[in-house]
Amino acid sequence: MSVITKITAGCAGLLMAFSTAVKGGDAINIPTHNWSSQLVGAEIVGRLFEKVGAEVNYVPVDSSAVYQSMCENDIDIVHEVWQGAFGPAFEKVVDEGCVIDLVTHDAKTREEWWYPIHVEKHCPGLPDWEALRDCSAKFARADSNGKGVYLAGSASWVKHYPEMVDALGLNFVLKNVEGAAHWAELDAAVKQDKPIVLFNWTPNFIEALYEGKFVEFPTHDPKCFEDESWGVNPEAKYDCGNPKDGYLKIGVSHHFKDEHPRAYEVAEKINFTNLDIAQQSNYVDTDGMEVSEAAERWLAENEERWQSWIN
Numbered sequence: 001m002s003v004i005t006k007i008t009a010g011c012a013g014l015l016m017a018f019s020t021a022v023k024g025g026d027a028i029n030i031p032t033h034n035w036s037s038q039l040v041g042a043e044i045v046g047r048l049f050e051k052v053g054a055e056v057n058y059v060p061v062d063s064s065a066v067y068q069s070m071c072e073n074d075i076d077i078v079h080e081v082w083q084g085a086f087g088p089a090f091e092k093v094v095d096e097g098c099v100i101d102l103v104t105h106d107a108k109t110r111e112e113w114w115y116p117i118h119v120e121k122h123c124p125g126l127p128d129w130e131a132l133r134d135c136s137a138k139f140a141r142a143d144s145n146g147k148g149v150y151l152a153g154s155a156s157w158v159k160h161y162p163e164m165v166d167a168l169g170l171n172f173v174l175k176n177v178e179g180a181a182h183w184a185e186l187d188a189a190v191k192q193d194k195p196i197v198l199f200n201w202t203p204n205f206i207e208a209l210y211e212g213k214f215v216e217f218p219t220h221d222p223k224c225f226e227d228e229s230w231g232v233n234p235e236a237k238y239d240c241g242n243p244k245d246g247y248l249k250i251g252v253s254h255h256f257k258d259e260h261p262r263a264y265e266v267a268e269k270i271n272f273t274n275l276d277i278a279q280q281s282n283y284v285d286t287d288g289m290e291v292s293e294a295a296e297r298w299l300a301e302n303e304e305r306w307q308s309w310i311n
């Protein structure tokens with residue numbers, strides 16, 4: 001359990017109160033969100049900007065609302081745009097012209113319903129999503145009216161799962177359990193050999209601790225989110241899973257280049273790999289380091305790379 005208690009150690013953004021950053025101004029406003037790789041990476045990015053003479057503020061912001069904040073010039077950069085959770089919100093503000101799609105990291109990401117491996121014995125047929133139709137009752141709880149419970153994590157993450165549940169005819173309700181309590185549910189279910197299906201992503205620290213699999217929903221296609229007639233349910237959008245090799249991007253406010261030209265040049269070169277994101281998560285969630293210690297460790301271990309980003 002020590003792992004679990006450490007998870008939120010650095011999670012200043014849990015309640016995600018939108019604190020008032022200085023609009024525009026001299027300092028670069030970097031948002032902090034409620035998962036560890038983001039918190040550590042934010043500090044790495046901030047240190048790199050400081051190395052080229054910029055001033056930096058860290059601002060706790062809801063990870064979905066942040067895209068609108070970039071349009072309003074409250075926030076300057078999001079360095080971890082995960083396609084599964086934030087693709088639709090990000091692509092909207094990019095289309096509107098107020099956010100620039102600056103970098104696609106080498107890291108490939110996946111965010112989806114996930115279960116620890118023992119659940120296969122409770123629900124044969126997994127990881128195929130159709131197995132969840134037959135075993136939904138096994139995932140029921142006292143307060144779910146016989147429906148299965150899907151633990152969706154933070155309400156600020158993937159937004160379209162209610163629509164997906166409807167579109168795929170899944171007899172499930174979504175329950176948002178935030179922060180460390182989300183992973184404590186996983187830990188308890190593993191110890192008690194109970195059925196559980198919950199939100200997870202990769203790269204993440206979980207894969208080093210628990211064996212498990214993502215549920216295989218119908219393969220993602222951009223049309224799935226736009227066209228009712230596409231997919232297994234001809235009357236609904238969202239009848240598919242999230243991308244399996246989703247992007248991880250950096251987006252910046254359209255003012256960023258003019259206001260912070262040197263930092264902009266650095267941001268253009270930043271490129272995190274799967275290993276980088278996994279390390280940024282593991283240093284905090286598995287090794288129990290503070291966020292700034294973890295950022296320092298990453299910087300110490302990757303000096304050659306970031307030197308080439310800032311020069």
Ligand code: TMO
Nearest residue numbers: 035082085111201
């Ligand atoms: C945005 N997240 C990495 C929590 O899926």
